[in-house]
Amino acid sequence: xxxxxxxxxxxxxxxxxxxxxxxxxxxxxxxxxxxxxxxxxxxxxxxxxxxxxxxxxxxxxxxxxxxxxxxxxxxxxxxxxxxxxxxxxxxxxxxxxxxxxxxxxxxxxxxxxxxxxxxxxxxxxxxxxxxxxxxxxxxxxxxxxxxxxxxxxxxxxxxxxxxxxxxxxxxxxxxxxxxxxxxxxxxxxxxxxxxxxxxxxxxxxxxxxxxxxxxxxxxxxxxxxxxxxxxxxxxxxxxxxxxxxxxxxxxxxxxxxxxxxxxxxxxx
Numbered sequence: 001x002x003x004x005x006x007x008x009x010x011x012x013x014x015x016x017x018x019x020x021x022x023x024x025x026x027x028x029x030x031x032x033x034x035x036x037x038x039x040x041x042x043x044x045x046x047x048x049x050x051x052x053x054x055x056x057x058x059x060x061x062x063x064x065x066x067x068x069x070x071x072x073x074x075x076x077x078x079x080x081x082x083x084x085x086x087x088x089x090x091x092x093x094x095x096x097x098x099x100x101x102x103x104x105x106x107x108x109x110x111x112x113x114x115x116x117x118x119x120x121x122x123x124x125x126x127x128x129x130x131x132x133x134x135x136x137x138x139x140x141x142x143x144x145x146x147x148x149x150x151x152x153x154x155x156x157x158x159x160x161x162x163x164x165x166x167x168x169x170x171x172x173x174x175x176x177x178x179x180x181x182x183x184x185x186x187x188x189x190x191x192x193x194x195x196x197x198x199x200x201x202x203x204x205x206x207x208x209x210x211x212x213x214x215x216x217x218x219x220x221x222x223x224x225x226x227x228x229x230x231x232x233x234x235x236x237x238x239x240x241x242x243x244x245x246x247x248x249x250x251x252x253x254x255x256x257x258x259x260x261x262x263x264x265x266x267x268x
Contacts, residue, residue, distance in 0.1 A: 008096045009073040010044045011153045014179060014220060020044070022075070024224075024246035026052040030065035032247060037069035046075040046243060049086070050101050056089060060133050063094025075099055075157070084126070087115035092132030097155035099182065104164040106171050113156050113177035118148040124176075127151060155179045157222070161187035166206045173217050180220045180241065183210045211237055 013020050020043045025032055028047055036042050047054075047062060059076075066074040074095045078086040080102035087098055100112040117125025131137050135147060156177055159165075161184025165172060173181070185198045185207060194200050214221040215238050222241040223234040226249070231242055 008153045010097050010155050019240035022046055022243045024048050026248050028054050028058045028062045030061045033065035037072050044073045044075055048077045050077045050079050059093040084115040092130055092134055094133050099157040101159045103158045104162050105168055109172045109175040116154045116156050118151045120148045159184050160210050163191040169213055173213055178219055180222055181214050182222045183207045
């Protein structure tokens with residue numbers, strides 16, 4: 001990997017004020033990343049590491065698969081703990097952008113940003129020097145200043161999905177270094193005692209409030225949608241960043257639909 005010539009497509013599009021399209025995957029098999037890359041329509045792939053099993057070897061291979069496609073970058077969704085360890089290992093594996101789950105407080109948000117950035121006076125981060133894949137293991141044609149600059153490019157995204165996070169929203173969004181926010185209706189509905197009641201006015205109000213506060217600050221709110229037809233209401237609200245469906249959902253929908261249709265055809 002040539003760190004200095006490597007693109008971060010998501011960062012480039014955000015900096016240029018352009019829309020972004022992504023998808024989630026639970027599978028860390030590099031072949032899935034390649035199939036998505038060959039489609040040529042996704043700006044980045046989010047590996048939802050919070051939900052799926054993974055290890056450090058497969059994480060590196062996932063990063064290598066992404067690098068086969070110069071017009072696509074990657075993101076990993078991390079657990080709430082141990083977020084710093086997971087952030088450093090993800091970036092070290094070549095995954096450039098991170099989505100932090102379960103943010104509740106300003107301190108949580110500050111820890112998320114710091115975990116990504118190098119420990120340098122210009123960044124305020126805590127990430128140190130490491131002989132990992134992103135540095136070519138032995139720093140071939142790369143300097144530590146290159147590493148500092150690269151960590152500045154990493155997109156820091158956070159989930160706003162808890163009652164406490166919405167209560168602290170404005171202070172959280174004022175933390176320097178947050179680039180993108182994803183509202184999580186599932187966790188939010190559960191945290192207010194209305195699990196899975198996504199249409200409840202309190203859930204809708206929290207999502208709208210989150211989106212509006214992000215847009216005021218120039219932070220990119222992202223919408224997770226099941227299909228492209230569901231994008232219009234979010235576009236009308238000013239959202240231009242979308243994550244479309246996920247591998248397990250697509251497989252489930254296909255199997256249920258095709259199985260039911262074929263069962264009827266053969267008389268089962």
